[in-house]
Amino acid sequence: MFISDLMNTDFICCSKNDKLGDVLPQFTKTNSNLLPVVDSSHKLIGIITKNKLFQLLSSRPSFNITIEKYCNFRPVFLHPTDAVEDARQLLLKHNIGHAPVVNHEMVPVGVMSTNELLSSYSMVYSQLTSVLEIAYDAIILVNKNAEISMVNKGFSDLFGLHRKDVLNKSTTELFPELEIENVIKTGISIDNVPHLIEGQQSLISIKPIKENGEIISAICKITYRGLTHLHDAITKVRKLEKQINDYQIKINEIKGTKYTLFDIAGESKVIQKVKNEAALAAKTMSTVLIIGESGTGKELFAQGIHAASGQMGPFIEVNCAAIPPELLESEFFGYADGAFTGAKKGGMKGKFELAQNGTIFLDEIGDMSLHLQTKILRVLQEKEFQPIGSSKTIHLNTKIIAATNQNIEKLVSEGKFREDLYYRLNIIRLNIPPLRERIEDLPDIIQAVVNRLNQNGFYIKGVTHLALTKLMKYKWPGNIRELQNVLKRAANLKSGDYIDAEHIPAFTDLQEDVVPVASSPLTYKERIKTTEKDMIIAALKEANGNKSKASQLLGISRPWLYAKLKKYNLE
Structure with missing residues (x-):
């Protein structure tokens, strides 16, 4: 929305040489709190405000004096093509409630006040509410504390709750499986990730909303209706992608x-x-x-x-x-x-x-x-x-x-x-940046790895929402190669169509505050040994000391595990 959509075009201009007695009545003819002051070419040179004149009247001045001494000749002004949000920020920055609007020739074409801006936000809010209500999906809007500020009927229907039961409540407490707070914390969007909700196969999308680079809220959309048709469409798209990929492979083979x-x-x-x-x-x-x-x-x-x-x-x-x-x-x-x-x-x-x-x-x-x-x-x-x-x-x-x-x-x-x-x-x-420095790319990289696994004989429809959020909390000292190994192991362990959180090794939960590899005094070979030892310890912990189960979790043979236990004095 632009300033031209909201500005007040019912305004009056004056000259710096106008007399006080002539200018005062002009304010009764307009709703504006200021009058643009223009030169002989009708270009803006300043403003005179109602408040300034009222202050002047308290000193009982002569009505024959000109207003020049009381004008602001360095006014803040707007353009018709300015975005409403940019205008709001400008007015807040200068702590003013109104400003003239000028065209590219500096000729006044309107006046904008905070009242119009507030009115626009009310209108946008009303429009957003209407859109949410007719939306086919389940949608909630949360603030930066992951508290629900808006909810539509689709969401209420999905979870079987009344709107009053969830408004202003924390999603961390009511819907922890959505892990919306993780998106707010990391700033990483989630797009159409599968998840089982209330017994229904669903797709979750969560996007952070930013203002001046800071995350101020997030919107969560859950698609749970008509997924059969959606999956059919996705299958057709994947077949087309495979044809394109096969063609690219032939080109690559030549080179x-x-x-x-x-x-x-x-x-x-x-x-x-x-x-x-x-x-x-x-x-x-x-x-x-x-x-x-x-x-x-x-x-x-x-x-x-x-x-x-x-x-x-x-x-x-x-x-x-x-x-x-x-x-x-x-x-x-x-x-x-x-x-x-x-x-x-x-x-x-x-x-x-x-x-x-x-x-x-x-x-x-x-x-x-x-x-x-x-x-x-x-x-x-x-x-x-x-x-x-x-x-x-x-x-x-x-x-x-x-x-x-x-x-x-x-x-x-x-x-x-x-x-x-x-x-x-x-x-x-x-x-080449390490994975921890571009963690927002993780969902795309995971999908790329899944695609390659499928090309190598696996059948994976995707990674569930819980698995994705678990992977996003890890710092990945071994970068993309480590991620590939984790996903390949998970692909071997899964029994259904999706990689779920239970298929992701426990060591990813133990490394939320891993010291970046670049700052470690260890050599590369020493880091490899440390990571390998930590993985074995985590697997044994998850398996409650059962070495057969630990070897299965690690995707290795028992003799290999015994050899490593001896190497690291873990027996």
Whole structure:
């Protein structure tokens, strides 16, 4: 709603040279508490208020004096296209009850007061109430304390309650299963999440409402009527999505990748920024350095960049931490026939040659030896290399993407990583945010993981509302990889169509205040061990010490569990 919809157009203007005796009667002809003061071109230059004139009259002035001394020549003014809420904030900020409205030429076209604004809110409230009553779904509006301020008939019918029984009551006490307070606390929307309510299969959506960046309320909608038709429609949409996905898979197979940038789930500002940077990185042959904690999806970004690039060759990945140091050089550059004792007959192509006209992804680049770093630097500088034992020079036409979960600047300062190689790699840099810094993306990521599980033989209709809220309370030190493992385990444990809260491991409840991984003094390997130990302890606690049940909860074999119990002195 705009100011033009509410402003009072019945107003009178005056001039700064008008006499007091002429201006006073003008206020009796209008309902406004101010008169716009205009110049000879009828443009606004100030205002004169009724209160100011009344104060003046108490001093018994001459009615022949001009009003110029008593005008406000720095008035707050509005435009017809201003939003009502913006106007309300402006009037509150300046502690005034009225303001002139001017067009783009500064000519007054109306007057706006707080009375009109209050009237507009009453009208909006009335309209909102009417909309809620005719809505097909169950709807409630709550304040920032999760107390119900508005409820429709659909909601009353669903829960079998009278409106007076729920108004101004806390949803935390009356309807704890909705967990609306969690949405208010986190600011994360929930869209069409399945939940069983009063014996009826329902879909819950909860959206926070913000004002000036602060959450002031939330609206909860529960769809429980006509779900059969809705599920049929969703099934048709999923079939169409599968056809599109199959087509994309065929395209990806040609380029040697599984994923594109479109497969990176999430709409938060931080992840959108990185996806935009990745799309720009795909348009050039410049080297790309991807920095991020383990499990954040660095390889997915690398594949997405290759899929979006003009490189029609394959995507070749090399895990620098997984190849024995003595084999790294031959793995990268290949070797000629008879290059050394034990060499494969006919020689072998290295990763760089295999990635010709494509992309080579150097994962865990921080674990590369200084000796090999020197050779890699030479390849980047000269754009050519020779296989071991060969005089043949291969000219490189390959896009290079490197990634690490380590603090590479620290490695450089400690002399463990060549500074010149660092600068060569760090042309375009992508900093992948950890999951805990984009927790609002969790529902989208969960749906993406569920879709992939379904493509791999599982049948999951979705994640229930209780399971989702349980997952949202966890800090995810292992990032998306940990989330994938949790959901895969839950998919194996579930007996129905949905992953429910009971299928989510208990350790997610124990980590609400986990110290972020980035601030932990532990090494990556130590963090992995700590997380693994905590998971085992939590599973044993949930299983009341029953090791067979604990191994089932963890999705591992009993011998493996016994070995870990011994390793961590948990026997």
